[in-house]
Amino acid sequence: MWHICIVGAGNIGQCIATMLGASGRYRVTMADQDARALHRAAGAGWPTLAVDAADPAGLARVLTGFDAVISAAPFFLTPTIAAAAKAAGAHYFDLTEDVAGTEAVRALAQDAGTVLMPQCGLAPGFVGIVGAHLAGQFDALDTLSLRVGALPLFPTNALKYNLTWSTDGLINEYCNPCDAIVAGQRIKTAPLEDHERFALDGSEYECFNTSGGLGTLCETLEGRVRRLSYRTIRYPGHRDILRLLLSDLGLERRRDLMKEVFETALPRTDQDVVIVFCTATGLRDGVLREQSFLNKSLGQMIGGQRFSAIQVTTAAGVCGAVDLVRSGKLPGQGFVAQEQVQLPEFMATEFGRHYAPGEVTALDRAA
Structure with missing residues (x-):
């Protein structure tokens, strides 16, 4: 033991x-x-x-x-x-x-x-395991897109967000440079960029670049993939408000104040959902194919105690x-x-x- x-x-x-x-x-x-x-x-x-x-x-x-x-x-x-x-x-x-x-x-x-x-x-963590698994399914890997979000089940504010994780870590993700592979080369990209909209199970989401989620996967897959990206999933409209706060109002230079704003204005919740949505494309047996992985996790009872989805995952x-x-x-x-x-x-x-x-x-x- x-x-x-x-x-x-x-x-x-x-x-x-x-x-x-x-x-x-x-x-x-x-x-x-x-x-x-x-x-x-x-x-x-x-x-x-x-x-x-x-x-x-x-x-x-x-x-x-x-x-x-x-x-x-x-x-x-x-x-x-x-x-x-x-x-x-x-x-x-x-x-x-x-x-x-x-x-x-x-x-x-x-x-x-x-x-x-x-x-x-x-x-980083589980999503890197999933990404490496998907990459291994292809003879020649072209693109690998990793998207992850911890979201409130019942959003009520304009950001459509509640705190579920470390505020310091959240602000780092929103403000620090992001790793990616573009045209086969490892680069740094800007946070909050490469905005996408998509739907799952009838719900609308957006995603955008954030820092840290790829871990060491860029290093591992460099030379093996044309494009690799990691994006955070939120409900639509979240990214635009963040850009107002961080860029237009300059809070990216005042992370201490940003933390105070978040922790004062955004309540915490354990009623959340974690979404992991990853997609890879490439050649297998000479045919261009696509393969995806989707996981949605809710809170669970463990040892007689209820834990939120972000705690559990x-x-x-x-x-x-x-x-x-x-x-x-x-x-x-x-x-x-x-x-x-x-x-x-x-x-x-x-x-x-x-x-x-x-x-x-x-x-x-x-x-």
């Missing part, structure tokens, strides 16, 4: 702990510096540790003896927590979408005796990665990218099943 330390006892950390604890294959300890988060974790029955994630030496001492460390902490703590896990001799996994943080983890992995595997959530991504390393289906040391995970193997884990559609609760139906 592996002993796992989850650094970050917030909503996603709690869902990860519940999934791992319910499996019977893992012992879980939750670590944080926030006394309220630790009190909540202890109330749920988890052993807790008070830690300062900004102190790598002290954190390494605390992490010694754990088989693996999962960072569910803010993205800017990624390098420190990864370095501490490496020093403690533990495998390391995280959920970051931050490109600089991932590069720091990659550098640490060069001489590591354990696994360092960042970007294990939804996007994010936690399932990292728990599945941990399980594949533990079972020897992934390398046992060094840097491991999401596209090294085989989609059928991931879906066969007890955590991959959480990507099956959830259920709308009676409360959801009445809302």
